[in-house]
Amino acid sequence: MMHAAYSCVGVPSAPTLSLHGSGGAHAQLTRARVVLNATNSTSDLQTDNSAAASTSLIPETLEEMEADTEFQQTAARLQRLGQAAMTREEKQKRQRSLDRIGVPSFGAMVKESGGISMKRQEAAILQLNIGLYCNQACSHCHVESSPKRFEMMDRPTAEQCVRLMQDGTGSVTTVDITGGAPELNSQFKYLVESARGLGLEVIDRCNLTVLLEPGQETLAQFLADNQVHVVASMPCYSPTNVDQQRGHGVFDRSIKGLQVLNAVGYGQPGTGLQLDLVYNPNGIFLAPAQSKLEGVYKEELQQHFGIVFNSLFCLNNMPIKRYVDYLQRRNKLEEYMQMLVEGFNVAAADGVMCRNTVNVGWDGRVFDCDFNQQLDMGMRKPGNSSEKDMTVFDVGSLEELTGRSIAIDNHCFGCTAGSGSSCQGAVA
Secondary structure, X not given: OOEOOOOOOOOOOOOOOOOOOOOOHHHHHHHHHHHHHHOOOOHHHOOOOOOOOOOOOHHHHHHHHHHOHHHHHHHHHHHHHOHHHHHHHHHHHHHHHHHHHOOOOHHHHHHHHOOOOOEOOOOXXXXXXXXXXOOOOOOOOOOOOEOOOOOEOOHHHHHHHHHHHHHOOOOOOEEEEEOOXXXXXXXXXXXXXXXXXXXXXXEEEEOOHHXXXXXXXXXXXXXXXXXXXXXXXOOOOOHHHHHHHHOOOHHHHHHHHHHHHHHOOOOOOOOOOOEEEEEOOOOOOEOOOHHHHHHHHHHHHHHHXXXXXXXXXXXXXXXXXXXXXXXXXXXXXXXXXXXXXHOEOHHHHXXXXXXXXXXEOOOOEEEOOHHHHHOOOXXXXXXXXXXXXXXXXXXXXXXXXXXXXXXXXXXXXXXXXXXXXEOOEOOO
């Protein structure tokens, strides 16, 4: 089993873009500006000293997408086949790669391991993916977010999510808000304030560059005022690696975003404002041990940029969507699946996040995890497996979901290899 050395530099270049959406860059930029303007109130448009006004990253992101050959190929296939057909095809590719190396499916591996029950426990985390719109188009993104994705959670769905928070306060402790760039969704602040009003911890999965988008000048202070736990994407302390994976100029903007967060107290001793960073490999290998890489990150970011943070989460790349496209085009899917299988860790399988997390999509559909959401593996209504996916409007209380079987498939090897991988980092 291969692990990265305790460094985030000097690894193979990242996969290129493979995104959904249609229309030229100019048309997409026009729509993007409409979305940005719609998410901000008049007070949000006032500039303060903590986050100087900046130009939007979106035009540059759209230009990179338009120039990317692999994106164009995937967009053409999407238009020809449709999303459902492409998802089925992706599943078949993973299974065929396992067949060729002669290893069992994930479900069979779990059974052979013995003692692992893939059943849901009480929900402790309510994870809300409130939209796929994003100012970036990262090459590893398992939800395929970009400025060309306009799927957004609406107010009725957000209100039902709040009702579930209220009903689930006996077991639910955390509301984990993700996207896309969730801060660009019009329901973001409503969900944050509602959850904090119930005494729940709120996690914002932040791409950092959103803090510098026009209209988001007061975002950092809003997060601090509500004591939101920020989990920020930062796949390396090297400009080259970050920009390869996340787009040209993203590293510099991410550093500025971290400095803005530090300025309002995030990561600083005694403030209680938690700032964690997320690393994921920039190549075909598993994430290293968090404890080893965290020290390197802290030293590099402090020494060169004066940045402080609390913890580093190390996540494996999941073999789905953009990343599986990258592997398949380079004839590396079989190699990567074999690496995940060889790294299968019973302890990691026993601690997977889907046991105590309920995931809700932007359209209100309910899933075991964010990865299942992207593969359309939704929870089904009891008693009829052929019926449409369950939505938040079908759930009276999160307690009803306890004891249900978790939907699994071969992509789950990504969460159980090595130290394991979850939205909260390593699990074993």
